[in-house]
Amino acid sequence: MGKEIPARNEDYSLWYNELVKKADLAEHSEVRGCMVIKPYGYSIWEKMQQALDKMFKDTGHSNAYFPLFVPKSLFEAEEKNAEGFAKECAIVTHYRLKTDPEHKGKLMVDPEAKLEEELVVRPTSEAIIWNTYKKWIQSYRDLPILVNQWANVVRWEMRTRLFLRTAEFLWQEGHTAHATADEAVRETVQMLDVYAEFAESFMAMPVIKGRKTDSERFPGAVDTYCIEAMMQDGKALQAGTSHFLGQNFAKAFNVKFTSKEGKLEDVWGTSWGVSTRLMGALIMAHSDDDGLVLPPKLAPIHVVIVPIFKSDEELKKITEKVDQISAALRKQGYAVKFDNRDTHKPGFKFAEWELKGVPVRLAIGPRDLENGTVEVARRDTKEKQVMKLDEVSAAVPRLLDDIQQSIYQRALGYRNEHITKVETYDELKKVLDEKGGFVSAHWDGTPETEAAIKEETKATIRCIPLDVKEEAGKCVYSGKPSNKRVLFARAY
Amino acid sequence: MGKEIPARNEDYSLWYNELVKKADLAEHSEVRGCMVIKPYGYSIWEKMQQALDKMFKDTGHSNAYFPLFVPKSLFEAEEKNAEGFAKECAIVTHYRLKTDPEHKGKLMVDPEAKLEEELVVRPTSEAIIWNTYKKWIQSYRDLPILVNQWANVVRWEMRTRLFLRTAEFLWQEGHTAHATADEAVRETVQMLDVYAEFAESFMAMPVIKGRKTDSERFPGAVDTYCIEAMMQDGKALQAGTSHFLGQNFAKAFNVKFTSKEGKLEDVWGTSWGVSTRLMGALIMAHSDDDGLVLPPKLAPIHVVIVPIFKSDEELKKITEKVDQISAALRKQGYAVKFDNRDTHKPGFKFAEWELKGVPVRLAIGPRDLENGTVEVARRDTKEKQVMKLDEVSAAVPRLLDDIQQSIYQRALGYRNEHITKVETYDELKKVLDEKGGFVSAHWDGTPETEAAIKEETKATIRCIPLDVKEEAGKCVYSGKPSNKRVLFARAY
Numbered sequence: 001m002g003k004e005i006p007a008r009n010e011d012y013s014l015w016y017n018e019l020v021k022k023a024d025l026a027e028h029s030e031v032r033g034c035m036v037i038k039p040y041g042y043s044i045w046e047k048m049q050q051a052l053d054k055m056f057k058d059t060g061h062s063n064a065y066f067p068l069f070v071p072k073s074l075f076e077a078e079e080k081n082a083e084g085f086a087k088e089c090a091i092v093t094h095y096r097l098k099t100d101p102e103h104k105g106k107l108m109v110d111p112e113a114k115l116e117e118e119l120v121v122r123p124t125s126e127a128i129i130w131n132t133y134k135k136w137i138q139s140y141r142d143l144p145i146l147v148n149q150w151a152n153v154v155r156w157e158m159r160t161r162l163f164l165r166t167a168e169f170l171w172q173e174g175h176t177a178h179a180t181a182d183e184a185v186r187e188t189v190q191m192l193d194v195y196a197e198f199a200e201s202f203m204a205m206p207v208i209k210g211r212k213t214d215s216e217r218f219p220g221a222v223d224t225y226c227i228e229a230m231m232q233d234g235k236a237l238q239a240g241t242s243h244f245l246g247q248n249f250a251k252a253f254n255v256k257f258t259s260k261e262g263k264l265e266d267v268w269g270t271s272w273g274v275s276t277r278l279m280g281a282l283i284m285a286h287s288d289d290d291g292l293v294l295p296p297k298l299a300p301i302h303v304v305i306v307p308i309f310k311s312d313e314e315l316k317k318i319t320e321k322v323d324q325i326s327a328a329l330r331k332q333g334y335a336v337k338f339d340n341r342d343t344h345k346p347g348f349k350f351a352e353w354e355l356k357g358v359p360v361r362l363a364i365g366p367r368d369l370e371n372g373t374v375e376v377a378r379r380d381t382k383e384k385q386v387m388k389l390d391e392v393s394a395a396v397p398r399l400l401d402d403i404q405q406s407i408y409q410r411a412l413g414y415r416n417e418h419i420t421k422v423e424t425y426d427e428l429k430k431v432l433d434e435k436g437g438f439v440s441a442h443w444d445g446t447p448e449t450e451a452a453i454k455e456e457t458k459a460t461i462r463c464i465p466l467d468v469k470e471e472a473g474k475c476v477y478s479g480k481p482s483n484k485r486v487l488f489a490r491a492y
Numbered sequence: 493m494g495k496e497i498p499a500r501n502e503d504y505s506l507w508y509n510e511l512v513k514k515a516d517l518a519e520h521s522e523v524r525g526c527m528v529i530k531p532y533g534y535s536i537w538e539k540m541q542q543a544l545d546k547m548f549k550d551t552g553h554s555n556a557y558f559p560l561f562v563p564k565s566l567f568e569a570e571e572k573n574a575e576g577f578a579k580e581c582a583i584v585t586h587y588r589l590k591t592d593p594e595h596k597g598k599l600m601v602d603p604e605a606k607l608e609e610e611l612v613v614r615p616t617s618e619a620i621i622w623n624t625y626k627k628w629i630q631s632y633r634d635l636p637i638l639v640n641q642w643a644n645v646v647r648w649e650m651r652t653r654l655f656l657r658t659a660e661f662l663w664q665e666g667h668t669a670h671a672t673a674d675e676a677v678r679e680t681v682q683m684l685d686v687y688a689e690f691a692e693s694f695m696a697m698p699v700i701k702g703r704k705t706d707s708e709r710f711p712g713a714v715d716t717y718c719i720e721a722m723m724q725d726g727k728a729l730q731a732g733t734s735h736f737l738g739q740n741f742a743k744a745f746n747v748k749f750t751s752k753e754g755k756l757e758d759v760w761g762t763s764w765g766v767s768t769r770l771m772g773a774l775i776m777a778h779s780d781d782d783g784l785v786l787p788p789k790l791a792p793i794h795v796v797i798v799p800i801f802k803s804d805e806e807l808k809k810i811t812e813k814v815d816q817i818s819a820a821l822r823k824q825g826y827a828v829k830f831d832n833r834d835t836h837k838p839g840f841k842f843a844e845w846e847l848k849g850v851p852v853r854l855a856i857g858p859r860d861l862e863n864g865t866v867e868v869a870r871r872d873t874k875e876k877q878v879m880k881l882d883e884v885s886a887a888v889p890r891l892l893d894d895i896q897q898s899i900y901q902r903a904l905g906y907r908n909e910h911i912t913k914v915e916t917y918d919e920l921k922k923v924l925d926e927k928g929g930f931v932s933a934h935w936d937g938t939p940e941t942e943a944a945i946k947e948e949t950k951a952t953i954r955c956i957p958l959d960v961k962e963e964a965g966k967c968v969y970s971g972k973p974s975n976k977r978v979l980f981a982r983a984y
Contacts, residue, residue: 029624030566031559031611036624039554039639046555062531063538067523068613068644068660069582072589074522076599086589090561091601092613093585095648097564097578107568109583109610118601119523121560121584121613132521132528141835147531152560152644156587168560343633 005355007289012233016284020162023292023356025279033160033167037276040356043300045170045279049150051202051297052172052274055194061146061174066128068152069119074127078252081126084219088156090121090167121154126220126271129175130249137177137267139258144187145177153275163280164237164492171275177267179257181246184268185223188244191272192225195240203278204295204408205229205285206415207239208438208487210463215447218271222246228462228487230415231284234436236462236489239281242272280492286380286407292357293380295407296400302334303396304358306349308365315340318364321389325362325374328393334400354379359403360396380407421485425453425476428488432459438489442482444475453477459488497847499781504725508776512654515784515848517771525652525659529768532848535792537662537771541642543694543789544664544766547686553638553666558620560644561611566619570744573618576711580648582613582659613646618712618763621667622741629669629759631750636679637669645767655772656729656984663767669759671749673738676760677715680736683764684717687732695770696787696900697721697777698907699731700930700979702955707939710763714738720954720979722907723776726928728954728981731773734764772984778872778899784849785872787899788892794826795888796850798841800857807832810856813881817854817866820885826892846871851895852888872899913977917945917968920980924951930981934974936967945969951980 005018020026025041037045053063069092076082096113100106122128129147136142154168174191178184192209199207207227217224221243229239247266250256255267286293296302305322309315319340326336337358339349346363353361363375374392377384380403387395418437422428431439443449443461454460468484475482497510512518517533529537545555561584568574588605592598614620621639628634642664652658666683670676684701691699699719709716713735721731739758742748747759778785788794797814801807811832818828829850831841838855845853855867866884869876872895879887910929914920923931935941935953946952960976967974 027624027627029559029620031561031563031620034559034561036559037557039556042556043554045557062535064531064534065529065537065662067521067526067528068646069523069526071523072599075589076597079597082589082599086591086599089587089589090584090611091586091589092582093601094583095581097567097574097581097583097612099578105568105571107564107574107578109585119582120589128521128523132519135519154560170557 005289005291008232015289016280017162019283019287019291019355025283026162028162031167033157035162035166035168037170040300041279044282044294044298045276047298047300048202048278049172052194052198053150055198056148056172056174059190059194061148061176063150064147065149065151066125066132068122070122070125070128072118072120074131075120077127077131078220078249080248081124081220085123085155089123090154090156092119092121122151123153123155124271124273125149125151125153125173126175126245126249127253130253130255130269133175133177133267134253134255137255137257140179140260143177143179143257143267144183146174146187147176148172148174161280163276163283166276169276171273173271173273176270177250177255178270179259179265179268181268184246184270185244188223188225188242188270188272191270192227192240192242195242195272195274196227198274199227199229199239200408202295202297203282203285204297204404204411205239205281206408206412208463208465209467210465210487212241212463213447213450213461213486215450216460218243220245220248221271222248225466226463228438228489229281229285230418230437230489231281231492232414233284234418234490236438236487236491237277237281237284238462238491239278240272240274243270245269245271285411287357290351291355293407294357294359296359296404299357299359300335301337301356301358302400303329303360303362304337304339304349304353305362305364306339306346306353308346308363314366315342317366317369321364321369325389325392329396332393332397334396360399362392378403380410419487422476423473428453428459428476429457432457432488432490436490438462438487440485440487441476442473442484443486444478444480444482446478449475449477453488457488457490459490462487462489462491497781497783500724507781508772509654511775511779511783511847517775518654520654523659525649527654527658527660529662532792533771536774536786536790537768539790539792540694540770541664544686544690545642547690548640548664548666551638551682551686553640553668556639556641557643558617558624558641560614562614562617562620564610564612566623567612569619569623570712570741572740573616573712577615577647581615582646582648584611584613614643615645615647616763616765617641617643617645617665618667618737618741619745622745622747622761625667625669625759626745626747629747629749632671632752635669635671635749635759636675638666638679639668640664640666653772655768655775658768661768663765665763665765668762669742669747670762671751671757671760673760676738676762677736680715680717680734680762680764683762684719684732684734687734687764687766688719690766691719691721691731692900694787694789695774695777696789696896696903697731697773698900698904700955700957701959702957702979704733704955705939705942705953705978707942708952710735712737712740713763714740717958718955720930720981721773721777722910722929722981723773723984724906725776726910726982728930728979728983729769729773729776730954730983731770732764732766735762737761737763777903779849782843783847785899786849786851788851788896791849791851792827793829793848793850794892795821795852795854796829796831796841796845797854797856798831798838798845800838800855802858806858807834809858809861813856813861817881817884821888824885824889826888852891854884870895872902911979914968915965920945920951920968921949924949924980924982928982930954930979932977932979933968934965934976935978936970936972936974938970941967941969945980949980949982951982954979954981954983
C-alpha cells in the first residue's frame, strides 16, 4: 500500500515525520524551513481555530489585523524583545525585481529599489501593535483593549521540523491593554486557563499550567505563563504561552492614558499565543503505529463508512442503508464519509482511514444487510462490535463521546506516570535517560544552576507549576535551600 | 461629537477616507502602504469570509496553506506571471539583524546573513502552488485538485488607499488543477458565479459578469473573467476575478499526469480570488453622508437598542424589557447590542450607530414603557415607526430582510441608470465626464484602440459582458467594424 509508517519504538522521530506526510497533514516546501499544510491537515487546524476563536470571543476579545512588516526602528524600540528575535528575522530590503541583463529570462533584485528603512517580517507583533495602540488609547475609557490576530509569522529557524518548528508558522496572538497591573495579570491567567481548557477538552491532551523561569521568559515580558504537555516519547512540549508584559511595551512605545483620577499613567499589557505547533502536539499525544488518533472534537471526519461488496447490485443495496445512517448522523452534526471507491479493496480503505485517524469506522457487507447489522470499529482501541443498523445513529454519538474521554484518560495516565520526584542530581539524570517525562526536583532558583543542568542533561525547567506546594528542600544540583519543586524535562 | 464626515458630493474621496477611519474600519499604519484593519472592520471581513468559505466548500473545495515566500527561481519560472508582478515585489534578502556597533541600542542588517537566493514575498501564489502540485499529481486519479487558501499577499503599490489598494492585503486564492480544458473552464465560470452570487446576495451589490480584454488579463492566464460593480461616484470597481490558466503553469512547472488512456499530458489550471478590496466596494456601494449602510447579512450588529432614561430606576425598567427583546432576537440568530452607556446622550449614540451602519435601531423611553411600544428606525431609509413591544421580535427579522432587498434594489437602480449606450467617441467622452458609470460602446478589438482611449479618457474596458449580444456596429474610436459592445468606465 505504500502507506506504512515505522513503529514508534523503532524510531520515534521518523515515525512522526512519516506520519505527518503519509496522513496528508503537511510536507516540506522548496522554501527553506517552510511547510505546506495540506488540505487534510489544514482541516484539523481549522477545527482548532474555530474552537479557540469562539473561546476568545466568549471572553470578550475581537479579531483585528496588523501589518506583516515591522520597520526596523519600531522593531528595536523594546530592547529585550528586539534582542530576543533579532537573530532569526527575515528582512525585506528591496521592493522590485528587474530583468537580469546578463541572464536571459532571469530576474534580479533592482538595486535602485532599495528601501530607506528595512522591514522585518513579523516574528511576533508586539512592536507594531503597541505602536498602533498609542493612537487608540488616551483615557481609561479606551481601556481595556482586547484584541486577537490570526496571522502568519516568521522566525528563521536553522533546524526545522514539520509543525513543531518551522520558519513560517500560523498562529494567533492576543494583545491586550489595561489600566491596572492587576487586571492585566488576571487577563494573562484567564487566557492561560482558556488554553488549558482547549488542550484538555478539545485536544484531549492534559497539560500542566505553570510559570517560566527568568531565562525561559518571553523577551520583553515581566512574567511568562505556559501550558506544558507530555509526548509519548517522554519529551515535553510547550503548547501555549501567556505573557504579562507589565508596562514594558507601553514605555517603549509611549502609550499612556489618563486615569479616572486624572493622572497620566503607562498602560499595562499582555500577549498570548498558540500556533500550528499544536498540530504536532496533537499528533504526538495520541497517535500509534498505525497512524493518527484524533479526538472526535477535532476530527474533520467523525465516521467513515466502508461498504463490502462484490457487485454493483450489492453496492446499490448497501448504499441505500448507508444513506439512511449518514443522514441520521449528519442531522446530529457529525461529518460522515462514505468511501464507495471501486478502485480499492476494503482492507486498503481500513488502513487508510486508520492512518488518517477517523475515530469511528462502520463496515457493511451483504451479510449485514441480511441480518440488519453493521460492524462498528473505534480507532483508538481498535475494538469492534456488531450492532443493529437501527441502533447506530444513537450509539455512534455515545461512542464518540467515549473516545474523546478515553484518549484523554489514556494520555493523562501516561503523563501522570511520567512525573517523577527525585531528590538527587544522579536520580534526575537517571530518570531523564531511562524513563523520560517530567522530573520534579528542588532547584535553588539561580539561572547558573538552571544553565548547568541544561548544559549537562539537555533538560530545561519546563515550568514552576501554578499549583506547586511550598516544601522545604535542597537543590538537587547545588544543595542550596529551595522551597518548592520545579519540573525539568527534555523538550520539543 | 468629532465623528462627522464630509458629504459625498463635496469630496467623494475624502468622504470615503474619513468614513473608513471614523467608523473604525481601518487606518493607515506606519508601514508604507499597509493598513491596520480595526476590530469593527475586521468583524465585517470575517462575515464575508464565513459566507465565501461556505460557498467554496459547498462547491467541493478544501483550504490549505502554502509558504509566504517564493524563491526567485520559482517566481520567474512562468515568464508572463513573473513579468506582471516583478515591479511590485517585496524582497527578503537577509535573515538576521545584529547590534549596530556605531549606534548604541540600534540594530542593523547582518551582512553575513545574506540569503543565497532571494525570497519574494508572495504577490500571488501560482508559482509556489504549481511547484507543489507537481508532487501531488501523477495520474488522472489525482485530479481534480480543488484547493483554496486564505492568506496575506504583498504588492508594492506606490499610491495606496485604505482597503482599495494597499501594499499588503488579505484575500483568498483558489488554485485548481484539472485533467481537461473543458473542466477547467467550467470551474473558472463556476467560481465567477459564486463571486457574483456572493456580491449580490450578501453584499447587496449588483455586478456584471464578463471577460477581460487581452491587455487587462491576469499575467499568465489564458482568459480572465471578472465581476464589475458600480460605485456611487460613477466609477467601476473590479470585485473579483477568476482565471482560466490553460496549461501555462503546468508547462512552467512541469506538472504532468497520465490520462485514462495512458498518455502523459499537461495539467489544466484555474485560479480565482477576492480580497479585502471588497470592503471598499461594500462601503462605497451603499453608504451615505451619515456613514456606513451595511447589508444585514454582513452586519456584525443587526440591531442596536438605545434606552432613553433620566434615572437609574428608569434604566432598570427599560433594561427588563430590552432583555426580553434581545433574548427573542438572539434566539433567532441576530446580533443585538444594548447601548446602555451612561456617559453619552441618546442623540450621540444614534449618530454613532448610524455612522457604523447598524441596520436597525430600537429606542425605548419611559413613555414607551407606559404604552408598551418601541421606536424602530431603519438605517438605510431613516424611516421610523412606533411598534408594539410584543411585535418586535417578529417584525425585526422581516425588516432586516426588507433592508437587504431594498439596498440591493437601490444599488441596482443606480447601476442600471449608469449604463449608457453611445455610438460616437464624443458621446463616450461626454458621458464619462458628465455622468460617469459604464459606457457601452463598440470597440474594434485591438489593444491599440483600447490604449488610445485609456490614454485620453482614463477609462478602461472593464469587461466584455458574458451576456453581450452579437450586434453589428462600428468602433467608436477607429470606425472599424465591431460585432459587440464592451463596457468602458473609469475605475478604482
